[in-house]
């Protein structure tokens with residue numbers, strides 16, 4: 069029980085990577101907040117966790133909406149007695165070549181990935197600083213926090229930007245024992261990635277199997293997808309780490325796709 073009674077606020081946790089982190093954290097004793105745009109799916113995920121004996125609540129919110137973020141964090145803090153861990157994970161993907169990207173899609177991507185990270189961080193830090201028991205902020209970056217790929221200009225830009233936010237929060241949070249780190253996964257087969265496979269096949273004029281083998285997994289050491297559990301285990305390590313020795317870092321979990 070590495071996270072016994074810690075309160076974990078996890079955005080985008082009604083699906084994919086965030087949901088797996090919620091499952092692993094609940095198993096480790098955390099009280100988990102399933103914060104997602106899809107309120108129905110958030111409630112269903114919370115109900116699944118409660119059925120296993122965990123403490124969980126679903127909160128409907130759009131991470132780009134300041135009022136909804138503040139209300140969601142206040143609701144969670146009131147229900148569970150504060151906030152100890154933030155996983156800023158909600159995200160989407162839109163792929164086009166730069167010259168075809170609409171300004172509206174560019175802004176939407178930056179809003180979800182960067183404004184969402186900022187707004188949830190600001191709302192949760194308020195509680196972490198006031199509580200005086202430290203905290204852990206974890207951003208869901210990507211290999212695209214370190215490396216670029218075709219067709220993903222705003223995603224790559226936003227994921228690089230999260231590292232800057234993380235480093236600043238690590239410096240400002242240190243005196244309150246609040247740590248900040250970024251997890252940088254390679255391709256994980258979640259709905260976000262399933263959607264990209266046919267889209268990239270169409271844009272690049274190749275088959276879906278070729279997208280997987282020659283685009284997504286080409287640079288890995290073994291041609292394997294990273295799993296949601298791989299990412300959740302790294303989140304657990306960051307969340308449970310007891311000192312400021314591990315802060316301001318970004319860790320790539322990608323089957324060797326990107327080595328630093």
Ligand code: NAD
Pocket residue numbers: 079080081082083084085086103104105106129130131132157158159160180208209210211252253254255256257258259260261
């Ligand atoms: P997913 O589509 O399975 O889940 C994303 C969740 O975020 C969904 O439940 C969705 O409802 C929620 N969401 C979307 N917009 C939101 C908003 N505005 N406010 C609140 N919730 C919102 O995707 P995933 O693959 O699990 O991705 C989670 C994170 O991991 C994203 O930040 C993504 O960029 C990152 N990531 C994914 C991969 C991958 O290969 N899947 C790799 C690296 C990084």
